[in-house]
Amino acid sequence: MSSILQSSMTECHPASVPDFTPVQQLRDLQLRRLRSVVARTWQHVELFRSRMDELGITPDDIRSLEDIAKLPFTKKTDLRDTYPFGLFASPMKDIVRLHASSGTTGKPIVVSYTQEDLNVWTSVLVRALAGCGLHRGDIIQVAYGYGLFTGGLGAHYGAEALGATVVPSSGGHADRQIMLMRDFGVTAMCCTPTYFLHLIDRAAELGIDMKKLPLRAGVFGAEPWTESIRQHIESGSNIEAFDIYGLSEIIGPGVGCECQRHTGLHIFEDHFYPEIIDPDTGAPLPDGCEGELVLTTLSKQAMPMIRYRTRDITTILPGQCECGRTLRRIGRIGRRSDDMLIIRGVNVFPSQIETALLQTEGTLPHYQILLTRVQGLDQLEVQVEVTPEMFNDKIGALQELHQKLQGSLDRVLGIRVRVSLVEANSIERSEGKAKRVIDRRTS
Numbered sequence: 001m002s003s004i005l006q007s008s009m010t011e012c013h014p015a016s017v018p019d020f021t022p023v024q025q026l027r028d029l030q031l032r033r034l035r036s037v038v039a040r041t042w043q044h045v046e047l048f049r050s051r052m053d054e055l056g057i058t059p060d061d062i063r064s065l066e067d068i069a070k071l072p073f074t075k076k077t078d079l080r081d082t083y084p085f086g087l088f089a090s091p092m093k094d095i096v097r098l099h100a101s102s103g104t105t106g107k108p109i110v111v112s113y114t115q116e117d118l119n120v121w122t123s124v125l126v127r128a129l130a131g132c133g134l135h136r137g138d139i140i141q142v143a144y145g146y147g148l149f150t151g152g153l154g155a156h157y158g159a160e161a162l163g164a165t166v167v168p169s170s171g172g173h174a175d176r177q178i179m180l181m182r183d184f185g186v187t188a189m190c191c192t193p194t195y196f197l198h199l200i201d202r203a204a205e206l207g208i209d210m211k212k213l214p215l216r217a218g219v220f221g222a223e224p225w226t227e228s229i230r231q232h233i234e235s236g237s238n239i240e241a242f243d244i245y246g247l248s249e250i251i252g253p254g255v256g257c258e259c260q261r262h263t264g265l266h267i268f269e270d271h272f273y274p275e276i277i278d279p280d281t282g283a284p285l286p287d288g289c290e291g292e293l294v295l296t297t298l299s300k301q302a303m304p305m306i307r308y309r310t311r312d313i314t315t316i317l318p319g320q321c322e323c324g325r326t327l328r329r330i331g332r333i334g335r336r337s338d339d340m341l342i343i344r345g346v347n348v349f350p351s352q353i354e355t356a357l358l359q360t361e362g363t364l365p366h367y368q369i370l371l372t373r374v375q376g377l378d379q380l381e382v383q384v385e386v387t388p389e390m391f392n393d394k395i396g397a398l399q400e401l402h403q404k405l406q407g408s409l410d411r412v413l414g415i416r417v418r419v420s421l422v423e424a425n426s427i428e429r430s431e432g433k434a435k436r437v438i439d440r441r442t443s
């Protein structure tokens, strides 16, 4: 990277410097931290120690980064099984924050932070937002939910530490969100991509042209989204849309983020070590191969995660980004292995449906997948909103669109699905993560 860029990054955002650490130096740091976190977890977390014992290994067996493959995986069920505090490696007196998943089924999962963990979390968010070109002087509205969910508070402290002005609007109340955006001159939004699409629509209904607002960037995460959604967002609002990645089990938002090149998401790998594995065998795969993302927290104190299986399917992209960051990148996450629907024996991912729908002119980025079972046979119906112009047009145009969508879905999925075109605004909007799949199959 050029020294000019480095010096300007240093001036603006001192915390951005680790992004440009020479590769060997970064690997050395990762190994030091890996050895230390493994030793610490082995010492304090019963479940991890017993799994190491079963494998006949001790922390001393970790002598290189490749040795990480010897370590046991951690799964989401481990967090549930040890609810609430079974995986903590710090005593409660050192823990300053707890977060938890919403827990729609059964017990939630609980995650914890020491003050040092919160500092790391804030620092990676600063680096993420700086990588999106945001800085002091920006007015950042955080419309992720505040509370037990990590999205709101994570983005909040990052944006504040960046030196930006934070508008902590939290989720919901679309009209108020839009009023704040306009009246406060908000320059960047943090929320889920589907919620932002909803705000674009609602602003139009209120007669507010989002393209005329000072808003110039959106940092969107907490759900997988496709390039088609990015195009809808950018054309509907004239902003630059960035993909940010994270999960509470690892730290919350800020595990990785796109830079202004938009060629994958840089993982802040001085804190989170990424691997790609074959989801069926658990074998490590080389960079460039698609598989399940596994993350190890290298510096986390309160609740270290060793080889956590994220269920997110992606690739570690080979080569270095043109921005000069030495941090490796992952491809955008289009699907999670547990999102997979099995319809009449065929594997179907909602992201395949989304891409097929939104690449067709005349559709809106609002759709829903309905699963039912009729006489023992799975039925898949895709409902998608179409533009008002389409509905006002002659019936022929609708029929043509219907055929086009039917054809492309049949081709992509390899099974027959039912396509229903519905009017704009007829699918329920979400204030957070979109509910795309409604499964009414009963066994």
Ligand SMILES: [Zn+2]
Binding pocket: 259, 260, 261, 266, 321, 322, 323, 324, 325
């Ligand atoms: Zn980059």
